[in-house]
Amino acid sequence: MKAEPKHYDVLRAPVITEKSTLGSEHENTQVTFKVATDATKPAIKEAVEAIYGVKVEAVNTLILKGKQKRFRGIRGRRPDVKKAIVTLAKGQSIDVTTVGA
Template sequence: MTTKAELYDVIRKPIITEKATMASEYNAVVFEVAMDANKPMIKEAVETLFNVKVKAVNTAVTKGKVKRFKGKLGTRKDVKKAYVTLEAGNTIDVSTGL
């Protein structure tokens, strides 16, 4: 059993975009997670923090874009996203604060 602080280190924040809103129609929620988090860790964190049953967890890593910062080339950070599909009857309201 892990502490709540460790679980909040796994799940950073919910992602609210047009694609994430479309995924919510299929009972899925999208979170930004730690880069070293794996699927069992993400499943345990979501089930413990939100008191829901998780059906599946899919992850995707978005590579950071190369952008110019004040004329110099820089790279944005890589972001790992978790698409968490919930069992039927379970919901998470991401519009309220964690």
């Protein structure tokens, strides 16, 4: 499957945190991505398979609600972010630390 521009609209960026790297140490490798808020699980699966050339077993999503913050007395709000935890098939892997570098 060839990666199309719409696939790059679905996947925004990989999430590289201590918690997300623990997911990559599982038997079935897990990779976490920030995705578009209107992205569906089948669209995320299709995008990951097209861009990285791997087989996806499962996609779990969550929406991180934005916090209320103050900056110099002015109230603001961080945007909501949707994340996708992608479980890859056995033997498959994605090294997100070197992608795009």
